[in-house]
Amino acid sequence: MIDTADLAHCREAIRHGSLSFYTASRLLPARVRDPALALYAFCRLADDEVDLGDAKTAAVTDLKDRLERVYDGRPRNAAPDRAFAAIVEQFEMPRALPEALLEGLAWDALERRYQTLSDVRSYSARVAAAVGAMMCVLMRVRDRDALARACDLGVAMQLTNIARDVGEDAREGRLYLPLDWFEEAWIDPDAFLASPEPSRAIRAMVHRLLREADRLYTRAEAGVPSLPVEARTGIYAARHIYAAIGPRIRKADHDSVTRRAVTSKGTKLGLLGLSIWQTGLSLAWPRSPVIYARPLPEVAFLVDATADPGTRAPDWSDTLYATFATLKTREEAR
Structure with missing residues (x-):
């Protein structure tokens, strides 16, 4: 289960960083809404690091390391990482899904057409x-x-x-x-x-x-x-x-x-x-x-x-x- 403090951190980050998603999430039942907020916090973190940062290649490489640590059961000591690790364990999240997202962000870093x-x-x-x-x-x-x-x-x-x-x-x-x-x-x-x-x-x-x-x-x-x-x-x-x-x-x-x-x-x-x-x-x-x-x-x-x-x-x-x-x-x- 997601730690209460980690969930609160993710909820607050989304409320300030993506009000539209935060508002829409309130239409979901709590059993879906809470992990969805944690999931979106991790995904939004990944997207922002690549999209807004200057060192895009370094950002993608860092995210790849964070994802590997999550699936190895040793997430970084950060609320979105710990919350996402809890989701991976609780819901048996197929690794191919966040890997696919990460590859799409890598394509953005490559400025692919x-x-x-x-x-x-x-x-x-x-x-x-x-x-x-x-x-x-x-x-x-x-x-x-x-x-x-x-x-x-x-x-x-x-x-x-x-x-x-x-x-x-x-x-x-x-x-x-x-x-x-x-x-x-x-x-x-x-x-x-x-x-x-x-x-x-x-x-x-x-x-x-x-x-x-x-x-x-x-x-x-x-x-x-x-x-x-x-x-x-x-x-x-x-x-x-x-x-x-x-x-x-x-x-x-x-x-x-x-x-x-x-x-x-x-x-x-x-x-x-x-x-x-x-x-x-x-x-x-x-x-x-x-x-x-x-x-x-x-x-x-x-x-x-x-x-x-x-x-x-x-x-x-x-x-x-x-x-x-x-x-x-x-x-x-x-």
């Missing part, structure tokens, strides 16, 4: 779908179909993030839109980064990304009735509130270069009401056949690792450590 939409989904699988799978573990849900839909939700949310933050990312020198879309539009990606403008072609890319996100939100919703009843409202709310960013972007004619879409408090309250209503309906409606849709190929390794905690994809560790080897080589060359 993505050639195709499938490559973007592969990145989203690591930085977002892995967290969705970890949330299923906290809910004691290991059903393959439910896990696949949770991964759909994670990827959809990340695609929404990318669509919303095109301009913000570009001004930081980051590009997540597929490179082959730029090739189709005869746009030089580096020229766009040097002077980001909401051209018709860029707005069309944002539209395409949102369309893919919408498809995955629909698939994801079919999995919510597979979750514990008391957790469904919170997950429905997360699905609807994130998806509501899309219409705000569309209202701005898909300009997410000079504008940043936000949803109002009134909209969020209305979507919370919708989520409560859907939770009630989920108790009576038959299961949607969409629940049985195959996992996205890019998230299949997460489903495999979580549905059967005793197995891991045979080539997973190879890809993880190849990424770290690339980071180390780059650092030594500086």
Whole structure:
């Protein structure tokens, strides 16, 4: 079990560092909410160290060491590490899930770009779908179909993030839109980064990304009735509130270069009401056949690792450590 003092530390860190997640977590039952806060504290710590720090390679290497210590049963003497170690033990958290997140952060440190939409989904699988799978573990849900839909939700949310933050990312020198879309539009990606403008072609890319996100939100919703009843409202709310960013972007004619879409408090309250209503309906409606849709190929390794905690994809560790080897080589060359 998570130590009370460590949980309080994680709760306070999230309350100040991510008010949106802290508020949303209050919709979950305590048995899920408390470990979710501890999980998010560790994940947020990892993301901030890589995203906000100057020595990104060193930050990823340090996080790799912290993760190894957690799974060795000797976490660092820090509240998020101790709390995460307790989660790993209590819920038998598959190591492949936090490792996937860590690899996604390593890709960010490498300033990796993505050639195709499938490559973007592969990145989203690591930085977002892995967290969705970890949330299923906290809910004691290991059903393959439910896990696949949770991964759909994670990827959809990340695609929404990318669509919303095109301009913000570009001004930081980051590009997540597929490179082959730029090739189709005869746009030089580096020229766009040097002077980001909401051209018709860029707005069309944002539209395409949102369309893919919408498809995955629909698939994801079919999995919510597979979750514990008391957790469904919170997950429905997360699905609807994130998806509501899309219409705000569309209202701005898909300009997410000079504008940043936000949803109002009134909209969020209305979507919370919708989520409560859907939770009630989920108790009576038959299961949607969409629940049985195959996992996205890019998230299949997460489903495999979580549905059967005793197995891991045979080539997973190879890809993880190849990424770290690339980071180390780059650092030594500086």
